[in-house]
Amino acid sequence: MTEQNPRPQLHLGVFFTGVGPQLIWADPQAPSHTAFETFVEIAQVLERGLFDAFFLGEGLRVRENRGKVFDLDVAGRPDAITQLAALAAVTERIGLVATQNTTYNYPADLARRLASLDLLSDGRAGWNIVTTDNAWTGANFRHGGWLEHERRYERAGQFVEAAKELWASWEPDGVAPDSRAASWARPGSISPVERDSDLVRLRATATVPGSRQGRPVLFQAGDSDGGRELAARHADVVFSANTEYGKAVAYAADLRDRLSRHGRTPDSLRILPGASVVLGDTAAEAEEKARWVRGEQVNGVRAIAFLEQYWGADLSAYDPDGPLPDIEPSEQELDPSRGTISIELRSGKQTVIRKWRDLAAERSLSIRQLVLEVAPGHPSFVGTPSAVADEWTRYVTTRAVDGFNLLPHLLPASVTDIVDKLVPELQERGVYRTEYRGTTLREHLDLPPLG
Numbered sequence: 001m002t003e004q005n006p007r008p009q010l011h012l013g014v015f016f017t018g019v020g021p022q023l024i025w026a027d028p029q030a031p032s033h034t035a036f037e038t039f040v041e042i043a044q045v046l047e048r049g050l051f052d053a054f055f056l057g058e059g060l061r062v063r064e065n066r067g068k069v070f071d072l073d074v075a076g077r078p079d080a081i082t083q084l085a086a087l088a089a090v091t092e093r094i095g096l097v098a099t100q101n102t103t104y105n106y107p108a109d110l111a112r113r114l115a116s117l118d119l120l121s122d123g124r125a126g127w128n129i130v131t132t133d134n135a136w137t138g139a140n141f142r143h144g145g146w147l148e149h150e151r152r153y154e155r156a157g158q159f160v161e162a163a164k165e166l167w168a169s170w171e172p173d174g175v176a177p178d179s180r181a182a183s184w185a186r187p188g189s190i191s192p193v194e195r196d197s198d199l200v201r202l203r204a205t206a207t208v209p210g211s212r213q214g215r216p217v218l219f220q221a222g223d224s225d226g227g228r229e230l231a232a233r234h235a236d237v238v239f240s241a242n243t244e245y246g247k248a249v250a251y252a253a254d255l256r257d258r259l260s261r262h263g264r265t266p267d268s269l270r271i272l273p274g275a276s277v278v279l280g281d282t283a284a285e286a287e288e289k290a291r292w293v294r295g296e297q298v299n300g301v302r303a304i305a306f307l308e309q310y311w312g313a314d315l316s317a318y319d320p321d322g323p324l325p326d327i328e329p330s331e332q333e334l335d336p337s338r339g340t341i342s343i344e345l346r347s348g349k350q351t352v353i354r355k356w357r358d359l360a361a362e363r364s365l366s367i368r369q370l371v372l373e374v375a376p377g378h379p380s381f382v383g384t385p386s387a388v389a390d391e392w393t394r395y396v397t398t399r400a401v402d403g404f405n406l407l408p409h410l411l412p413a414s415v416t417d418i419v420d421k422l423v424p425e426l427q428e429r430g431v432y433r434t435e436y437r438g439t440t441l442r443e444h445l446d447l448p449p450l451g
Contacts, residue, residue: 010396010431011270011403011445013053013097014046014415020063020073021377022276024296024410031411034077036086041412043087046094049419050433052444053095053126054087055219055405056080060104061137065305066314072301081113088121095441097126097219102159103152104132104141107195108204111163114216115208123213123440126237127163129220129230131156151199153226158200160218160234165193166206167215175209213440214450222255232258235269236447239405243273243380248400270402270445275380276409279417283383290382293409294372303371310349320368324360329353379409389425396431 016039017023024030031038043054058080063073077083080098087096096117100110118125131152132138138145147155174189192205222231222238231238232255242251251273256266278293280286298306300320308315312330333349360370381388395401408414426432438444 007430008396008399008402009433009446010392010426011052011272012049012432013051013055013095013272013403013405014042015055015057015274015405015407016042017057017407021297021302022407022409024293027296027410029410029413036083038411039083039087040090042415043091043094045412045415045419047091049415049423050436051094052403053097053441054084055097055126055128056083056099058099058101058130060101060132061140066308066312070305072305081117084125085117085120088117088124091124093124093436093439093444095124095126095217095444096121097128097217097441099128099130101130101132101137102156103147104138104143105159106202107159107162107200108166108193108202110159111166112207114163115167115206115210118211118213118216119208121211123211123442125211126217126219126441129156129160129218129235147199150226153230155199156230157233158195158197160230162193162195162200162202164215164234165195166204167210169193169206170209172210211440213442217441217445217447228255228258231255231269232264233262236442237270237272237445239272239274241274243275243404245395245400248273248395249398252400265448267448270447272403272405273401274407275404276377276407277388277414277418277422278379278382278409279385279388279421280382281384283387286382286384290379293379294377297377297409298368298372298375300368303368306371306375307367310353318367321366324357324367324370385421385425388422389429392426393429393431 023033025033031041046054056077059077063070080100084096084098098114098117100114114125114127169191171186171189174186176184176186190205192203194203195201217236218234219237219239220227220231220235221240222228222235223240223242228238238255240251242248248271252271255269255271259266259269278286278290280289303320304315304318307325310329311325311327312332313325313327315325318325329349331350356370356374359365359373363369365373381391383391392404396403406415406418423432427434436444442449
């Protein structure tokens with residue numbers, strides 16, 4: 001474990017989600033979101049800013065709206081592990097985290113691919129564990145949408161346990177130290193792994209040894225009860241939507257209580273809620289920029305598509321700058337299995353729409369103005385670099401969080417702003433590293449060594 005700083009240190013990652021409502025891909029300054037050069041530039045900027053990790057989101061099927069491809073959000077991005085393996089060759093320190101699904105992958109195969117990334121990057125790999133709660137993704141696979149929501153977490157738990165056992169199945173000194181040995185691997189140093197349940201069944205032998213950090217660092221987005229339990233049992237890092245200070249404090253207390261029930265210490269898990277940042281030289285400039293960002297994220301077409309999920313009807317004939325639709329929504333509740341753009345509820349749609357109608361009437365809001373008010377995605381931190389640094393210092397020194405997983409709104413500008421303007425302010429306050437003190441992702445995160 002690396003030498004500890006006496007003051008809590010803020011850990012930062014960037015979550016590159018791909019083309020979607022968060023990222024303003026259509027801005028003239030925005031680079032290509034499929035070109036390798038874009039990923040190289042962002043990863044190297046983050047490494048210059050001493051970030052812990054660069055995360056790639058993963059989509060196994062493009063987003064849909066009312067059963068059709070939602071053209072505004074088609075990502076077309078290469079496989080995350082393939083992309084990160086290429087980035088390992090052009091970076092030196094930054095962690096490389098791949099989002100990978102436990103519902104539609106197979107444990108032995110995915111464990112091998114993640115171990116390969118970890119070995120080839122010399123201990124910089126991480127795995128963002130997701131389950132994917134929708135049937136439309138399942139249609140791409142032989143099993144289809146074959147598990148209920150909570151059973152997906154059951155499979156995820158068993159999947160992760162199998163992967164961890166495979167990664168631990170090579171003894172640390174199992175590989176011959178030099179050519180004088182009688183065999184490349186010491187006899188008996190590699191153990192087969194067997195699992196036999198209704199959700200995970202395998203008999204496998206790991207094909208690659210562990211990296212210098214032992215195994216990939218495990219990340220988990222844990223907001224639901226099932227997600228929090230999975231994180232408390234297995235994750236090294238957890239992120240959530242609980243970014244507001246009060247919610248962050250409550251979330252951290254709940255996670256740490258769960259950790260103790262699983263025999264783990266608070267130091268064994270880092271909490272990095274998702275966050276977006278808009279910086280300006282003055283508070284007024286930052287607020288103006290945040291309004292522009294929000295307006296670009298919720299353009300007219302997106303506003304209409306957002307309401308179509310709730311109305312269950314084609315609303316393309318309506319003017320996004322006009323009043324709410326004058327037709328009644330369908331009786332059918334939102335379908336959480338179809339990959340809609342924003343899933344906030346599984347029942348109670350009619351009540352939500354009535355509240356929206358009342359709000360729109362009270363404030364004379366157009367469709368787009370209403371969606372700007374009610375749709376998720378408002379910037380989390382808006383202000384000068386100094387003000388945001390003060391706020392983040394409060395978060396980390398009170399242990400509300402261990403850091404943030406940042407969602408950029410404009411590339412490369414938003415990450416360059418953070419590296420060039422916000423990082424120096426954090427360093428001045430003593431809550432952010434001034435150099436990497438280790439080489440592995442586990443060391444960057446100041447996680448305890450594996451037992």
